[in-house]
Structure formats: C-alpha cells, structure tokens
Amino acid sequence: MSGLTLNSVRKDFGSFTAVNDVQLSVPHGTFVCMLGPSGCGKTTLLRMIAGLDLPTSGEIRLDGEDITAVPTHKRNLGMVFQSLALFPHLTVGENIAYPLRIRGAPREEQKRRVDELLAMIHLPGYADRPVAKLSGGQRQRVAIARALTRSPKLFLLDEPLSALDAKLREAMQVELRQLQQQLGITTIVVTHDQREAMTMADTVVVMNQGEIRQAASPMEIYRRPADTFVADFIGSTNLIDMDTDSTGRAIVLGQAITGLSAPRGGKAILSVRPEDIHLTAPGSDGAITGTVTFVRDLGGTIETFIDCSGKPLIAVSTPRARPEVSVGQPVGVVLDPGVCVVLDK
Amino acid sequence: MRREAPQKLTDYAPLAFPAIMLTVFFVIPFGTMIAVSFFQRQQGGFYTPAFVFSNYERFASLFFANVLGFSLMLAILVAICCVAIGVPFTYLLTRMSRRAQIVWMVALLSVLSLSEVIIGFAWSTLFSRTAGITNLLVALGLMQKAVALSPGFPAVLTAMVYQALPYTILVLYPALVRLDPTLTEAARTLGASPLRAFFTVVVPALRTTILATLIMVFIFALGSYLLPQILGRPQHWTLSVLITDQAIYQSNMPFAAAMAVFLVLVTLAMVALTLFVGRKREAAA
Numbered sequence: 001m002s003g004l005t006l007n008s009v010r011k012d013f014g015s016f017t018a019v020n021d022v023q024l025s026v027p028h029g030t031f032v033c034m035l036g037p038s039g040c041g042k043t044t045l046l047r048m049i050a051g052l053d054l055p056t057s058g059e060i061r062l063d064g065e066d067i068t069a070v071p072t073h074k075r076n077l078g079m080v081f082q083s084l085a086l087f088p089h090l091t092v093g094e095n096i097a098y099p100l101r102i103r104g105a106p107r108e109e110q111k112r113r114v115d116e117l118l119a120m121i122h123l124p125g126y127a128d129r130p131v132a133k134l135s136g137g138q139r140q141r142v143a144i145a146r147a148l149t150r151s152p153k154l155f156l157l158d159e160p161l162s163a164l165d166a167k168l169r170e171a172m173q174v175e176l177r178q179l180q181q182q183l184g185i186t187t188i189v190v191t192h193d194q195r196e197a198m199t200m201a202d203t204v205v206v207m208n209q210g211e212i213r214q215a216a217s218p219m220e221i222y223r224r225p226a227d228t229f230v231a232d233f234i235g236s237t238n239l240i241d242m243d244t245d246s247t248g249r250a251i252v253l254g255q256a257i258t259g260l261s262a263p264r265g266g267k268a269i270l271s272v273r274p275e276d277i278h279l280t281a282p283g284s285d286g287a288i289t290g291t292v293t294f295v296r297d298l299g300g301t302i303e304t305f306i307d308c309s310g311k312p313l314i315a316v317s318t319p320r321a322r323p324e325v326s327v328g329q330p331v332g333v334v335l336d337p338g339v340c341v342v343l344d345k
Numbered sequence: 346m347r348r349e350a351p352q353k354l355t356d357y358a359p360l361a362f363p364a365i366m367l368t369v370f371f372v373i374p375f376g377t378m379i380a381v382s383f384f385q386r387q388q389g390g391f392y393t394p395a396f397v398f399s400n401y402e403r404f405a406s407l408f409f410a411n412v413l414g415f416s417l418m419l420a421i422l423v424a425i426c427c428v429a430i431g432v433p434f435t436y437l438l439t440r441m442s443r444r445a446q447i448v449w450m451v452a453l454l455s456v457l458s459l460s461e462v463i464i465g466f467a468w469s470t471l472f473s474r475t476a477g478i479t480n481l482l483v484a485l486g487l488m489q490k491a492v493a494l495s496p497g498f499p500a501v502l503t504a505m506v507y508q509a510l511p512y513t514i515l516v517l518y519p520a521l522v523r524l525d526p527t528l529t530e531a532a533r534t535l536g537a538s539p540l541r542a543f544f545t546v547v548v549p550a551l552r553t554t555i556l557a558t559l560i561m562v563f564i565f566a567l568g569s570y571l572l573p574q575i576l577g578r579p580q581h582w583t584l585s586v587l588i589t590d591q592a593i594y595q596s597n598m599p600f601a602a603a604m605a606v607f608l609v610l611v612t613l614a615m616v617a618l619t620l621f622v623g624r625k626r627e628a629a630a
C-alpha cells in the first residue's frame with residue numbers, strides 16, 4: 001500500500017511507556033496532524049517515523065517497505081524541527097543546498113534547486129544571506145525549504161510554528177497547507193494547537209498518554225468525538241452526566257430529553273458544544289432551568305455562564321441571536337438532541 | 346538593562362583592581378625580563394645594565410633555528426592531537442547521561458592535579474622495557490619481546506598530549522554542551538550519516554571554539570620543559586628546555602631572557618597568523 005503504515009508501534013523509556021501499540025495508516029498525499037497535550041507521545045512517535053528513535057516493538061512501513069530499522073539518512077524524508085535547526089555556519093542557500101552538497105551534486109544543479117525553492121517560499125534572492133540575519137518567519141520558511149530539497153517521500157514537522165507570533169502563525173498555517181496540496185506530499189505535523197490542526201489537516205490524530213484516542217477528519221473529530229478526552233480537548237464543550245429513568249428515557253440534569261438515545265448501561269456522559277445550547281425563557285417546554293452567573297460579551301460572540309443546580313454550563317451565541325439574559329436571573333436551557341454526543345462514562 | 350558608556354572618572358573604578366593585578370603580576374615582571382634581555386652578561390653569573398643586542402645575535406645560528414622549529418612543530422602537533430581527540434570525545438561526553446558526565450569530569454580533573462614531574466616519570470615507567478606496556482603486549486602475544494619506547498619523540502608527544510587533554514576538554518565542553526543536538530539530527534534527516542553530520546555540521550559550527558582551543562593548547566605545549574627532558578633525547582629538547590638550562594644551570598640570565606622574549610614574540614606571531622587565516626576563511630565562507 002502506498003503511504004505510511006504504523007503497526008503496533010510501541011516505545012518504552014525504562015518503565016515509562018511513551019507510545020503504546022499505535023496503529024495508524026496514512027495514505028499517500030495526506031496531511032495528518034498529531035494533536036495532544038505535552039507528554040502524550042506525539043513527538044516520540046514522529047521521531048520514530050523519522051528514525052531518530054527506534055521503536056521498542058512494532059513495525060513502520062513506507063510505501064509497503066519495512067523501514068523500522070532503516071537509519072534516518074537512508075529514509076528520504078524531510079523534517080522541520082521545533083528549534084528549526086538551521087545550520088548557523090551556512091548561508092540560506094547553503095542550508096537549502098546541504099542535502100545536495102553532501103550527495104556531491106554538481107554546483108549548477110544545487111544553484112538551480114536553491115533558486116527554485118527560494119521562489120517557492122517567496123524569498124527569492126536570499127541565497128547569500130546569513131541565517132542569523134533572518135526574521136522568525138523567514139527562518140521558518142528556510143527550514144521548510146531545506147526539508148523539501150530532496151523532494152522527500154515524507155514531510156515531518158515537529159511543532160513547526162510554535163516560535164512564531166499568533167498572526168504570523170495563522171498565515172503560515174494556510175501557506176503550509178497550500179504548499180502541501182501543491183506538492184501532494186505525505187505530511188505529518190505534530191502540534192498541541194488545535195486551531196493549527198483544524199486549519200491544515202485532512203486527518204487529525206488525537207493522542208493522550210501514548211495512545212491514539214481518535215483519528216478522523218477535523219469535522220468528524222469536532223462533531224463526533226470518540227470519547228470525553230477528545231470532546232474536551234478539541235474546542236470547548238459541556239460534559240454533563242446523563243441517566244435513564246425506568247421507562248428508558250434519557251434524563252439530563254433532572255429533565256427528560258426526548259429524541260436522545262438512551263445509553264446502554266444506563267449512565268453516560270453527554271457532550272454539548274457551547275454553540276449548541278439554546279437559551280429560552282425559564283419554564284419553556286423541555287428546557288432545563290438554570291441561573292445566569294456571568295455574561296462575557298466579546299463582540300463577535302457572547303458567552304453566557306449558567307449554573308444548573310450546581311452544574312456549570314457555558315453557552316455561546318452570536319450577537320444576532322443575542323439571548324435575553326441578565327446575571328442572577330433564571331434562564332431556560334434547551335439541548336438539541338440532534339447535535340449532542342452520548343459518550344461512555 | 347541598558348548599558349551606558351562610562352561618563353565620569355569614578356565610573357572606571359571597577360577596572361582598577363584588575364588593572365593593578367595585571368600591572369604587578371604581568372607588566373612589571375615581563376618588562377623586567379625585556380630589560381634584562383638587553384643587559385650585558387658578566388662572567389661568574391652576573392649581569393650589568395646595558396643596551397646590547399648580543400643576546401639576540403646568538404639566535405642567528407642553525408642550532409637555534411632547529412630548536413625553535415622543533416619546539417613549534419611539537420607544540421602544533423600536540424595541539425592538533427589534543428583537538429583531534431578532544432572534539433569527538435567531548436561531543437560523545439555531552440551526549441552521555443548526567444551521571445556518566447560527572448564521573449568522566451572528575452577523572453579528567455584528577456589528571457590536572459598531577460604535576461608534570463609525576464606525569465613524566467609515570468610515562469617513563471610505562472614506556473620502559475622492564476615494567477612498561479610492551480610487557481603487556483608480549484603477555485597478550487602481540488609482540489615477541491618487550492622493548493623500551495622511551496626516550497623518543499612518540500614518548501614526548503604522548504605524555505604532552507596526556508597532560509594537555511584535560512584542559513582541551515574543559516575548554517571545549519561548554520561550547521559543545523550549548524550546541525543544539527537537533528543540528529545533528531537535522532543533518533541526518535537530510536541524508537547525512539552520523540559521521541558525515543559530525544564533520545559537516547558539528548565541526549564547522551564549532552570552528553571558532555576549535556581555533557581558540559588549538560591556540561590555547563599550542564601555547565600550553567610551548568611552555569613544557571620537563572617532559573621533553575624526561576622522555577626525550579637531547580634533539581627533542583625544546584626552546585623552553587634551553588631557557589631553563591641557561592637561566593638556572595648556566596646562570597646566563599640575559600640570554601635566557603632574550604630567548605623567552607623571542608619565544609613570546611614568535612608565539613604572538615603564530616597566534617595572530619592563525620586568527621588572521623581563520624577570519625579570512627570565515628569571510629570567504
């Protein structure tokens with residue numbers, strides 16, 4: 001099969017298991033974001049794909065070939081490090097030409113490829129500048145270009161944009177995605193920034209404690225999280241305890257919700273996105289009654305903090321659908337069963 | 346914090362202490378030595394103030410040219426050997442666990458506590474025919490019979506490298522610790538084998554440090570006067586040995602001082618040349 005396949009990949013550091021039996025298949029040309037809190041094993045997984053760390057057990061295949069024991073320099077991949085790792089003693093052009101130079105490529109070929117890549121990253125004519133004279137964003141681009149010099153089969157990036165300021169980061173996310181689509185290269189990015197993952201990825205892989213919790217498209221991850229960790233980690237959500245009564249109806253915060261499939265074991269967790277909570281007059285049909293504790297008006301969105309018999313909830317609405325609420329007043333909370341997700345407790 | 350240029354005279358006060366120390370312990374003794382190098386020697390170990398060049402004129406002989414040439418060659422060779430061993434060693438050392446690094450460092454520092462005399466006699470024993478390492482090789486069946494490895498040039502070189510290596514590693518260590526380990530990893534992902542990555546990334550990135558270390562070891566080795574006497578033949582004696590000989594045994598202070606001044610000048614010239622070449626290559630790169 002073309003693309004990257006991880007088979008029961010595991011990595012132990014002493015008694016600590018950093019990556020635990022990971023199973024993943026990345027089709028050729030896909031953009032994958034590995035997302036998770038720090039220490040979840042995502043960087044270790046990336047380093048194993050790069051060959052910088054060896055798996056304790058398991059197998060890594062690239063285009064059908066077993067590369068588990070192939071040394072890094074024979075894997076034909078490009079990697080962008082969090083520190084960028086640009087060679088300080090070389091100029092921009094020499095950095096980009098490095099993979100060609102050590103292979104002994106002719107000077108004309110090196111120069112042609114450097115010019116090509118500099119044009120691609122929108123830095124034409126920068127070949128002779130020392131790396132130290134570049135801005136953060138420019139260094140970022142040079143690191144990306146250098147990783148792509150050999151037209152690798154696999155493009156790996158470890159928290160590539162974390163050193164940039166917020167505005168530049170957002171712009172680079174779009175640029176990186178466009179570049180990847182233009183080149184059609186299989187790309188894996190490690191990040192802890194979910195906006196980054198949602199912007200760029202075809203597939204988001206959510207990891208926690210060395211395991212893959214869910215691997216799916218960004219919308220799928222957001223709309224149908226596999227468990228409470230994913231629901232809570234991607235975006236913000238309200239996690240509410242859910243129960244069933246004797247007739248099999250779903251009970252949420254003391255209110256029977258029709259149209260919600262009752263959990264099998266009786267108890268479950270309901271995940272409701274803040275934008276899926278509608279606020280009405282208290283006492284409306286099917287509404288849960290709560291008290292407004294705080295209103296945060298951010299201009300573009302309005303966040304309403306509600307206390308429902310001890311359980312805090314957050315509702316987000318747009319200014320157009322501005323809820324008629326004020327702090328300390330009761331409010332009716334309506335959960336749309338169509339967009340709620342029932343998760344195992 | 347913004348640093349301002351000193352305004353008043355009192356702003357220069359912190360410089361006073363180092364300036365006094367430098368004057369008392371360096372400028373005055375060195376000035377005295379320069380003065381003595383122009384003095385007239387009297388028979389019987391005394392000298393009278395004068396301004397003669399006769400002490401310097403004695404250098405203009407093939408004998409001194411040979412000794413000077415040998416001294417410089419030995420010091421350069423020691424510096425190159427120390428850096429060639431020290432850079433890979435320190436690089437691997439910085440990649441070890443903290444615990445292993447401490448053990449190695451303590452061992453290296455303990456070598457510094459040995460005096461040149463002890464190092465000299467220890468190596469002369471190790472290189473001897475009766476109790477030396479060749480006996481070990483005979484026992485292992487690698488040699489037919491034990492031989493004496495000292496006196497000789499390899500013995501002098503080995504002992505001097507041994508003596509200078511801890512300094513080399515101590516000077517290289519901070520720079521190598523600060524070196525970003527992802528630089529080597531990046532080189533590997535770009536298709537360089539670990540060995541290639543070391544020579545194309547680690548060594549060039551550290552070229553300023555390596556140059557500074559070469560100069561330091563070179564100067565350190567030039568001053569060595571005991572090891573060549575203990576482990577070498579007379580043709581392996583350096584200018585430092587001759588200076589000691591003139592100053593202490595021949596009581597010819599003016600000539601010893603002239604040689605010392607000359608050695609300092611040659612050393613400075615060599616250092617300047619190295620820095621000049623280094624800077625020129627950096628500009629060309």
